[in-house]
Amino acid sequence: MRFCARIAFPMRLFGYFGSRFSLKRIWQMRYLHAMIRVLDLDAALDFFCDKLGLKETRRSEHPEGKFTLVFLSEGSPNAPEIELTYNWDQKERYTFGRNFGHLAFEVENIYQVCERLQSKGVIINRPPRDGRMAFVRSPDLISIELLQRGKSLEPSEPWKSMQNTGEW
Incomplete structure (x- = not known):
């Protein structure tokens, strides 16, 4: 893993927080999810769940923002997830960024x-x-x-x- 900050930064940070925190904890990260915008939520769930075998772990409806979030994973605790974002008013297929x-x-x-x-x-x-x-x-x-x-x-x-x- 490559860190861009100079060593003085984490040492100052460690000194600021005191001995309750370790440098390992400060820098430790865990991959959570990748988000995909989908045009047809049912078709996406059919593909990812029924065909690929992922499981829906949670779902949230947001009427005020007119979107639904559905999280999928392979099922084990703390597994990384795929977040399907369904925008209710989206009518055209999303374009892809090259990144x-x-x-x-x-x-x-x-x-x-x-x-x-x-x-x-x-x-x-x-x-x-x-x-x-x-x-x-x-x-x-x-x-x-x-x-x-x-x-x-x-x-x-x-x-x-x-x-x-x-x-x-």
Whole structure:
């Protein structure tokens, strides 16, 4: 981890707070979530929950701001989340900033996951030809990378000879 502040800053901060705080606590961070704006909340939930297998952890409706927030995770306590933001009045698909690339999920068996997604109508944009990596897209065209946990699986058909489809 790289820190941009000079060492004097944390030492002054530590001195200011006294011995109750450690430098480790001051600098410790935990990844919380990535936010995605979605055009169709039902389609997004179908993709992320029914197809990818994430679970809704919490939801909040904001009538005054005309938006809904839905948080999803893989289900274990303190797991990082995806925040789906649904703006009720949004009618046009969101455009993408070049600073966002994709979301990535580690999977136990890349072939089984891709087979399950394909059976549910999800297009495998970048098949796992190498037994390691695949890409699919959400209904809002967010790229989702699927990575094989541990070593790559032995390349096998039908994936080995499958071509890319569309953008990923």
